Amino acid sequence: MPKYELVLLKNMAQPGYTGALDEYRKTGGYTAFEKVLKGIPPSEVIELVKKSGLRGRGGAGFPTGMKWSFIPKDHPGPKYLCCNADESEPGTYKDRQLIENDPHQMLEGIGIACYAIGSHHAYVYIRGEFDLGAEIIQRAIDEAYEAKLFGKNIFGTGFDLDVVLHRGAGAYICGEETALLESIEGKRGKPRTKPPFPATHGLYQKPTVVNNVETLANIPYIINRGPEWFASLGTPKSAGMRVFCVSGHVNRPGNYEVPMGITMREMIYEHAGGMRGGKQLKAIIPGGASAPFLTQEHLDVKMDFESIAQAGSMLGSGAVTVMDEDTCMIWAAMNLMEFFHHESCGKCTPCREGSAWLLKILQRIEYGQGRMEDLDLLVSLSKRIEGRTVCAFGDAEIAPVLSTLKHFRQEYETHIQERRCPFRPNVVLAMAGGH
Amino acid sequence: MRLKVLSDKAKAAIEAEFPKYPDKRSVLLSALHIAQKEVGYLSEAAMVDVSELLELTPVQVYDVATFYSLYNLKPVGKHVIQVCKTLSCALVGAGQIIEHLQNRLGIRVGETTPDGLFSLKLVECLASCGTAPMVQINNRYYENLTPEKVDRLLDDLKREGKSAMASGPFQLPVLGGKS
Ligand SMILES: Cc1cc2nc3c(=O)[nH]c(=O)nc-3n(C[C@H](O)[C@H](O)[C@H](O)COP(=O)(O)O)c2cc1C
Ligand code: SF4
Ligand code: FES
Numbered sequence: 001m002p003k004y005e006l007v008l009l010k011n012m013a014q015p016g017y018t019g020a021l022d023e024y025r026k027t028g029g030y031t032a033f034e035k036v037l038k039g040i041p042p043s044e045v046i047e048l049v050k051k052s053g054l055r056g057r058g059g060a061g062f063p064t065g066m067k068w069s070f071i072p073k074d075h076p077g078p079k080y081l082c083c084n085a086d087e088s089e090p091g092t093y094k095d096r097q098l099i100e101n102d103p104h105q106m107l108e109g110i111g112i113a114c115y116a117i118g119s120h121h122a123y124v125y126i127r128g129e130f131d132l133g134a135e136i137i138q139r140a141i142d143e144a145y146e147a148k149l150f151g152k153n154i155f156g157t158g159f160d161l162d163v164v165l166h167r168g169a170g171a172y173i174c175g176e177e178t179a180l181l182e183s184i185e186g187k188r189g190k191p192r193t194k195p196p197f198p199a200t201h202g203l204y205q206k207p208t209v210v211n212n213v214e215t216l217a218n219i220p221y222i223i224n225r226g227p228e229w230f231a232s233l234g235t236p237k238s239a240g241m242r243v244f245c246v247s248g249h250v251n252r253p254g255n256y257e258v259p260m261g262i263t264m265r266e267m268i269y270e271h272a273g274g275m276r277g278g279k280q281l282k283a284i285i286p287g288g289a290s291a292p293f294l295t296q297e298h299l300d301v302k303m304d305f306e307s308i309a310q311a312g313s314m315l316g317s318g319a320v321t322v323m324d325e326d327t328c329m330i331w332a333a334m335n336l337m338e339f340f341h342h343e344s345c346g347k348c349t350p351c352r353e354g355s356a357w358l359l360k361i362l363q364r365i366e367y368g369q370g371r372m373e374d375l376d377l378l379v380s381l382s383k384r385i386e387g388r389t390v391c392a393f394g395d396a397e398i399a400p401v402l403s404t405l406k407h408f409r410q411e412y413e414t415h416i417q418e419r420r421c422p423f424r425p426n427v428v429l430a431m432a433g434g435h
Numbered sequence: 436m437r438l439k440v441l442s443d444k445a446k447a448a449i450e451a452e453f454p455k456y457p458d459k460r461s462v463l464l465s466a467l468h469i470a471q472k473e474v475g476y477l478s479e480a481a482m483v484d485v486s487e488l489l490e491l492t493p494v495q496v497y498d499v500a501t502f503y504s505l506y507n508l509k510p511v512g513k514h515v516i517q518v519c520k521t522l523s524c525a526l527v528g529a530g531q532i533i534e535h536l537q538n539r540l541g542i543r544v545g546e547t548t549p550d551g552l553f554s555l556k557l558v559e560c561l562a563s564c565g566t567a568p569m570v571q572i573n574n575r576y577y578e579n580l581t582p583e584k585v586d587r588l589l590d591d592l593k594r595e596g597k598s599a600m601a602s603g604p605f606q607l608p609v610l611g612g613k614s
Binding site: 019078087088089090091092093095096097100101127128129130131132136164166167168169170171172183184185186187188189204245246247248249253254255285289319321323327332335336338339342343 | 456458460461463467498499502505506522558560561563565566567574575576603604605
């Protein structure tokens with residue numbers, strides 16, 4: 001039995017639950033949407049969400065109610081809501097589960113969000129690889145139209161809403177909110193310079209909110225059970241449950257929905273079943289590839305936005321990647337740098353060129369050709385990328401490098417002194433792969 | 436308008452997307468997916484057809500087609516095997532799966548088998564990190580792989596063109612807290 005009452009994963013934990021509309025409605029689905037449309041003014045819906053303390057689950061943790069309140073009320077429209085289902089942050093696979101097993105939670109959240117911000121047009125941007133997810137969402141959207149939950153004059157209230165599924169085509173950067181907008185507009189997914197912000201100049205230069213799948217899925221429950229209930233879960237500044245995605249060297253990798261603020265130790269050793277093969281834990285990435293590495297010393301850090309930030313990392317997408325004592329930290333940083341180098345959209349020179357340089361240096365250290373000066377070079381290069389790019393990707397790509405250098409400098413030095421990787425002594429350059 | 440390679444069916448499918456957006460250009464990603472499905476890859480002629488339908492220049496279409504990794508600008512094998520090589524998969528054996536696939540198929544990453552049946556590609560995280568290692572083949576995921584499962588999978592694909600090992604909706608045994 002789960003130790004905490006599940007919210008978003010609750011329905012799907014029931015045997016036989018398929019996520020079809022009639023099943024979702026039996027659990028109270030779409031009653032929150034009906035309730036707001038029939039009796040709660042949009043500004044009050046925004047107040048409720050503000051009061052709940054809900055913060056975005058996509059990565060940055062921005063307060064959701066506040067984001068909605070930035071949409072200008074007197075704008076003639078159209079206004080847009082985009083649901084971010086691009087889920088590509090390495091280690092993250094919660095949105096996929098939410099989409100494939102209970103898609104109407106997110107769709108109901110979209111309905112309520114649109115009503116709150118005065119939008120009649122929503123796009124669900126799903127990553128191109130999620131073929132099954134796209135089928136499932138499209139079917140759910142069709143069901144909602146048939147049941148007159150979307151379309152014209154919903155619940156007889158005169159409120160109209162169109163929801164469109166938009167498929168991406170393979171590009172991590174399209175998860176960044178302004179790149180996502182470009183991609184919907186049929187362009188290369190390159191982030192825009194901000195300001196102006198999407199709240200005033202978003203999709204087609206109109207006021208736009210971009211929210212993550214999990215963020216939106218929480219909305220119906222906040223309406224039905226009240227903001228006080230939501231705020232009572234988690235910690236004062238990190239309210240609510242969170243679906244953490246645990247992967248790597250644990251016995252039971254999986255998505256665990258728990259209140260924010262439990263320790264990493266509880267997450268890894270209780271929920272995820274501890275370390276595979278009884279090995280020692282060496283490193284943890286607590287919030288997706290863009291979050292700095294932490295170590296065994298941080299096991300008692302609480303998993304909420306503030307505590308993880310205080311420990312020098314970030315809660316990010318909620319993806320917890322666990323590495324055991326046999327994992328080479330230079331190899332791990334190199335693996336992620338390959339990712340960042342491949343996915344840099346190329347718009348900013350520091351990010352585009354910097355990722356290539358960082359990767360080359362990590363490669364030569366890992367393959368036994370590094371020099372001691374390389375360590376300073378990694379730092380100075382990273383500092384020249386940090387804060388000098390159009391989007392947050394630039395800051396993300398230096399996280400694995402700087403954090404492994406900080407916590408595992410000795411390991412870098414050993415590679416250089418011994419001219420080989422102590423963990424993988426036989427590897428040769430140009431071999432892809434892992435342990 | 437006379438199209439070079441796209442069928443009337445593909446044309447209709449693309450035009451059915453128009454009402455979803457305030458402009459035609461927004462249909463571009465969908466249109467390229469539809470064109471690729473029909474032709475097998477994005478040939479120049481297919482991109483020109485798309486540009487006609489969307490009232491764009493061919494260069495505007497090419498510019499977008501070259502940005503996204505799911506579009507193939509060259510012919511590919513019938514089954515495109517995309518192996519995730521990112522950290523969570525690499526930690527639990529993606530490297531071994533890649534080696535095994537190269538050996539079994541007799542090709543290196545980036546190549547297609549001479550019979551045109553399989554192409555092998557490495558890709559970044561596909562959001563299947565808790566069920567790693569994994570591959571995507573055309574539109575389906577195959578998870579929790581071992582070299583033995585890869586053998587069975589390749590045999591299925593050769594024999595029947597598909598495999599029952601494909602993942603359905605997300606499944607994880609443990610939900611929420613302690614079990
Ligand atoms: C490089 C980059 C990639 C991102 N990828 C995603 C993603 O895949 N999914 C997501 O929801 N947010 C992603 N984000 C965050 C979005 O920009 C945006 O903040 C988020 O979708 C807002 O939703 P929220 O407030 O509900 O969290 C990414 C941000 C950056 C900088
Ligand atoms: S920081 Fe990188 S990913 Fe972001 S806009 Fe610049 S080049 Fe593109
Ligand atoms: S790392 Fe392979 S699916 Fe995420």
